[in-house]
Amino acid sequence: GQSLEQPSEVTAVEGAIVQINCTYQTSGFYGLSWYQQHDGGAPTFLSYNALDGLEETGRFSSFLSRSDSYGYLLLQELQMKDSASYFCAVEGDSNYQLIWGAGTKLIIKP
Amino acid sequence: NAGVMQNPRHLVRRRGQEARLRCSPMKGHSHVYWYRQLPEEGLKFMVYLQKENIIDESGMPKERFSAEFPKEGPSILRIQQVVRGDSAAYFCASSAGTGNTEAFFGQGTRLTVV
Numbered sequence: 001g002q003s004l005e006q007p008s009e010v011t012a013v014e015g016a017i018v019q020i021n022c023t024y025q026t027s028g029f030y031g032l033s034w035y036q037q038h039d040g041g042a043p044t045f046l047s048y049n050a051l052d053g054l055e056e057t058g059r060f061s062s063f064l065s066r067s068d069s070y071g072y073l074l075l076q077e078l079q080m081k082d083s084a085s086y087f088c089a090v091e092g093d094s095n096y097q098l099i100w101g102a103g104t105k106l107i108i109k110p
Numbered sequence: 111n112a113g114v115m116q117n118p119r120h121l122v123r124r125r126g127q128e129a130r131l132r133c134s135p136m137k138g139h140s141h142v143y144w145y146r147q148l149p150e151e152g153l154k155f156m157v158y159l160q161k162e163n164i165i166d167e168s169g170m171p172k173e174r175f176s177a178e179f180p181k182e183g184p185s186i187l188r189i190q191q192v193v194r195g196d197s198a199a200y201f202c203a204s205s206a207g208t209g210n211t212e213a214f215f216g217q218g219t220r221l222t223v224v
Contacts, residue, residue: 004152042114042201042215043153087152096143097166100152 002026004101006088011107012078020073020104022088030091032064032071033098038084046073046086075106083108112137114204115184116216123223129189129196131219135204142185143213144170144177147199159185192223 004024012018022032031050035043047055049064049071061074073086085103092099115134123129135142140161145153155169159179170177174192179185189196199220205213 042217044215045213089152094166096141096158097155097169098153100154102150102152 002090002092002099004088004090004099006086006101006104008102009105009107011109014078014080014108014110016078017074017076018078018106020075020086020088020106022071022073022101024069024071024088024090024099024101026090026092026099028093029066029069030094032062033089033091034060034062034073035087035089036084037087037103043087078108080108080110082106114139114202114214114216116200116202116219118219119217121219121221123192123221125193125223126191129192129221129223131187131189131200131202131221132184133187133202133204133216134184135202136214139204139206139214141205141207141213142179143203143205144185144187145201145203147201147218153201156187189221192221194223197221197223 006022031048033048034046036046037043047062049062052064054063059076064071085105087103088101089098114136117132142159144156147153157170157177158166162181174190176188199218201215201218203213203215
């Protein structure tokens with residue numbers, strides 16, 4: 001079967017750095033995306049990695065290692081508004097059908 | 111340019127009734143995707159449509175569920191004879207081309223079956 005594994009919950013302190021890992025097992029691979037979802041809200045696109053390496057966008061960075069079927073999302077200078085669920089998603093056999101992880105709930109303490 | 115619009119935001123139906131969920135994609139987008147999300151879970155792909163065509167409905171249950179994206183008007187996800195297990199958040203996303211990297215999501219419709 002196809003699956004993505006990510007921690008269910010991560011806790012960090014405001015101003016700190018946190019890394020959310022994602023390992024995947026899919027029959028195909030086009031790319032790995034990360035989405036943020038606040039409670040009751042819509043998923044919003046954060047980043048996309050098709051090739052190995054680090055992509056940086058402001059306080060957020062995303063990393064991919066295709067040989068390890070692994071990626072992570074790095075959030076720096078955490079702010080209270082970053083409290084949300086973070087999902088990794090893979091474009092597997094098709095480049096339109098996203099396979100989603102169960103999400104990581106990020107709890108930020110003052 | 112309005113984003114992806116879904117309505118209603120909340121829908122309550124009794125078992126056996128029909129639920130009709132609407133999605134208006136972003137202006138200029140002709141690709142629509144429907145996903146279902148249960149509490150504490152990720153999104154599950156249901157169906158991918160382009161104008162007047164169903165491209166992939168492999169994630170949609172064969173019975174009671176149908177989707178359309180007519181030439182004019184919003185995309186509709188229809189659930190007939192709803193059961194309690196259909197209670198979930200249903201999200202629609204749209205993109206200008208194939209692929210999810212530029213897909214934008216609506217706020218979702220939260221269906222509760224009582």
